[in-house]
Amino acid sequence: MITLGVDIGGTKIAAGFLDAERKLKGFTKVNTADVFAAADDAADALKLFLDKYIQDLGFKPEAIKGVGIGVPSVLDSHTQEVVSTPTSPCSTITH
Numbered sequence: 600m601i602t603l604g605v606d607i608g609g610t611k612i613a614a615g616f617l618d619a620e621r622k623l624k625g626f627t628k629v630n631t632a633d634v635f636a637a638a639d640d641a642a643d644a645l646k647l648f649l650d651k652y653i654q655d656l657g658f659k660p661e662a663i664k665g666v667g668i669g670v671p672s673v674l675d676s677h678t679q680e681v682v683s684t685p686t687s688p689c690s691t692i693t694h
Contacts, residue, residue, distance in 0.1 A: 600664035603649070607631065607670045614652055625656050 606613040612634055615626040629648070638644035645668075653660060673682045 603666045
């Protein structure tokens with residue numbers, strides 16, 4: 600079982616996974632705009648990217664234990680809710 604990590608930035612998306620010994624492996628960086636140009640919906644585009652990444656690594660989807668995703672966002676200091684994601688192609692997410 601492996602755990603994927605994805606960091607979605609304004610210019611690049613970085614991805615990697617932790618192996619059974621919790622060591623970072625399979626690190627890659629891709630252009631954010633290229634990933635989000637692959638589909639009209641940001642979630643669909645991210646799924647396409649992750650499906651290809653998993654396939655390129657030679658893993659079966661059943662081997663994935665979990666996925667952590669980081670997105671730069673502005674939080675409301677009182678409610679701790681996301682107010683916006685200004686530097687990301689996902690910037691349509693607002694509260």
